Amino acid sequence: MAQPLLVIRDLHAKVEDDDIDILKGVDLVVEPGNVHALMGPNGSGKSTLAKVIAGHPGYEVTSGEVLFQGENLLEMEADERSRAGVFLAFQYPAEIPGVTIANFLRTAVNARAGKGEETDVFAFQATLAEKMALLKMDDSFATRYVNDGFSGGEKKRNEVLQMAVLEPALAVMDETDSGLDIDALQIVSHGVNTLTKADKDLGVLLITHYKRILNYVKPDFVHVMMNGRIVESGGTELADKLEAQGYDWLQEAAAGV
Amino acid sequence: MTQFDFGVFAGGLSEPETFTTHRARAWERYSDAPFPTKKSEEWRYTDISKVDFDTFVAVTPTEALDANLPADVQEVLDQSGERSGIVVQRDGRVAHIELDPKLAAAGVVLCSLQQAAASHAELLERALFAVTPTAAEEKLWTLHLALLTGGYLLYVPKGVELSAPIHSFRTISGPGVLTATHSLVYAETGSKAAVIDEFLSPDLDGEALSLHGATIHGDANAKIEYVALQRYGRGVKHFSTQYIAAQRDAQLVTFNVALGGDVSRSEVNSRLLGPGSNSEMLALWFGDSKQHFDHQTLQHHAAPSARSDLLFKGALTDNASSVFRGVIRVDVGAQLTDAYQTNRNLLLSKGSHATALPNLEIKADDVRCSHGATIGQVDDDQMFYLLSRGLTRQQAERLLVFGFFDEVLGRMPMEGVRERVRHAIEEKIGL
Known part of the structure; x- marks a missing residue:
């Protein structure tokens, strides 16, 4: 068996300037090529987990460990994690006026290549065009400023495009489906499916509040997070049960220590 | 300048008498004017008391100049697109001028100021020598006029349009040099001119001084784009004073870009002299190490129904510093003025420092004016x-x-x- 992609053990974390842990002992293992859905009510700690994995400076890990391909992820800066192969698709991607998507992505690709190994402009443009064709995106998209004045759907498509170009080993998708109408949801789901199909080893942690996206992106595992811990794990049938019964039946497990 | 004999210097120049007369008058005014000090509002944030003007040597015109393009100039030209002509000034002297023959045939003139003094005496009198500098700029403006060895006139006659810019270069070869140059751009009625003034040098292991003046004049309905791209190496102190005049319906865009040098100061004065005229004033600077950039601006509305729009942006890192001081002045009769002024600063380090001082002096009552300045960090x-x-x-x-x-x-x-x-x-x- 290959080394797991991501191992999270008894992870506790809090907002930097706060005293109370939001994550209260998270355990999770993601193998290469698997899609994990992480569900749970608002405030259960799903987005916090995504940000902690990505290395957001606003959060502090108080105990536990996170291994990425066997390496201690918590010792790495956010940019090092990205270059190592971790990708976070943001729930609310930042807008960067004045910087085109093409320029931004070329800088990101070159940051991976290191000094003297930079991809030349034409080779990069070819790669970008190829990825955009794969995701059925219009060429003009790349000349727009990063997320500047984008609709919710466009922002999420831009996240998927970045994921396609940067080719991570692990993609953490933080509520990528929230705020999307059904058309946008299908387009984004198609993008994610295209990428998992193209890279059989790509591991995905799909964080979502709703079951809706799981009708399009089929997870191998479903987990439920409540009160800062994963309280239930299973297959797609778990998502169906949550859809039918809500989260109440798990309150007891969540309250337990 | 203790070792410097102005009479000997001026006597060695072969130029029309009117030029010599103005030069001598400028030298007199320079000698009488006090050096700017930090006590004045205009020079509070840029200290030139340590600049030892005596140690600089004004370039003498005796030695022959190499007319070949310098390597650094050639490099920029190779990277640049179309152009209508080239001016190269080396250590303050004009070394090379070329102009698209079609434009020359259409009456466009691109020549050294010395030549212009003979061929376009009246125009120089009106557009250059008639300029009255502000009290704050008197010292350096008159010094630049007195020592002027370089400079060019671009004259675009009525209705003629340049489709590509004139690309002008000023290079400084080493420490100890003082250069005094001027750009005179005169666009007649309905004509169109574009100029890039590029300033460059290697990093120097001593100080050099660059004095620059520009007079940009747009007659009725003329369009001018003027860019001052300052990318000197370290060691150079650069002082530029620019007077922009827009007649009826003229559309003038000026763009100051400061990237190089140790100290770089530009005073940009725009005068809206005719109704319907428009002056777009732009600037960018990026400072690192201990670089200091100073921008002083004036949007002077002397005519009604004119517009001026200023957008100056600077970013600083390390221990770099900058100051922006801008004035919008609207005369009593200049009703229906639209005047805007925006200065934004981005600080990338704790050691960097920006100062912004916007000012309004409005004497008309039916105007639209706004000004704003921000100093912020990365989001x-x-x-x-x-x-x-x-x-x-x-x-x-x-x-x-x-x-x-x-x-x-x-x-x-x-x-x-x-x-x-x-x-x-x-x-x-x-x-």
Whole structure:
């Protein structure tokens, strides 16, 4: 068996300037090529987990460990994690006026290549065009400023495009489906499916509040997070049960220590 | 200048008598004027008391100049797009001028100021020698006139349009040099002119002084784009004073880009002299190490129904500093004025420092004027977003600076001009 992609053990974390842990002992293992859905009510700690994995400076890990391909992820800066192969698709991607998507992505690709190994402009443009064709995106998209004045759907498509170009080993998708109408949801789901199909080893942690996206992106595992811990794990049938019964039946497990 | 004998210097120049007369008068005024001190509002943030003017040697015109293009100039030309002509000034002297023969045939004149003094005496009298500098600029303006060995006139006659810019270069070869040059751009009624004034030198292991003046004059309905792209090496102190005059319906865009040198000060004075005239004033600067940039601006509305719009943006890192001091002045009769002034500063380090001083002096009552200045840091959310895509902190900062500058670049009408400036900024920022 290959080394797991991501191992999270008894992870506790809090907002930097706060005293109370939001994550209260998270355990999770993601193998290469698997899609994990992480569900749970608002405030259960799903987005916090995504940000902690990505290395957001606003959060502090108080105990536990996170291994990425066997390496201690918590010792790495956010940019090092990205270059190592971790990708976070943001729930609310930042807008960067004045910087085109093409320029931004070329800088990101070159940051991976290191000094003297930079991809030349034409080779990069070819790669970008190829990825955009794969995701059925219009060429003009790349000349727009990063997320500047984008609709919710466009922002999420831009996240998927970045994921396609940067080719991570692990993609953490933080509520990528929230705020999307059904058309946008299908387009984004198609993008994610295209990428998992193209890279059989790509591991995905799909964080979502709703079951809706799981009708399009089929997870191998479903987990439920409540009160800062994963309280239930299973297959797609778990998502169906949550859809039918809500989260109440798990309150007891969540309250337990 | 203790060792400097103005009489000997002036006597060695072969130029029309009117020029010599103005030169002598300027020297007299220079000698009488006090050096600017930090006590004045205009010089409070830029201390030139330590600049030892005596140690600089004004270039003498005796030795022959190499008319071949210097390597650094050739390099820029190779990277640049179309142009209508070239002017090269080496250590303050005109070494090379060329102009598209079709434009020459259409009556466009591109020549040294010395030549212009003979061929266009009246125009020089009116557009250059008649300029009355502000009290704050008197000292350096008169010094630049007294020691003027370089400079050019671009004259575009009625209705003639330049489709590509004149690309002018000023190079400084080594420490100890003082250069005094001037750009006189005169666009007649309905004509169109574009100029890039590029200042360059290697990094010097001593100080050099660059004195520059520009007079940009647009007659009725003329269009002018003027860019001063300052990318001197370290060691150079650069002082530029620019007078812009817009007659009825003239559309003038001026763009000051400061990237190089140790100290770089530009005073940009725009005068709206005719109804319907429009002066777009743009500037960008990016300072690192201990670089200091100073921009002083005046939007002077002397005529009604004119418009001026100023957008100056600067980014600083390390221990660099900058000051922006801008004045909008609206005369009593200048009703229906539209005047806007915006200065934005981005600080990338704790050691960098920016000062912004916007001012309004409005004597008319039916006007639309606004001014605003901001000094801020990099946005945390933008920074994390870029880091999460694998950019190092420095790469992320530089990309954000580039995005911050884009708004100003986007306002330059001519593609070739925009690209030249973009390239120079990329080179400085190191993206």
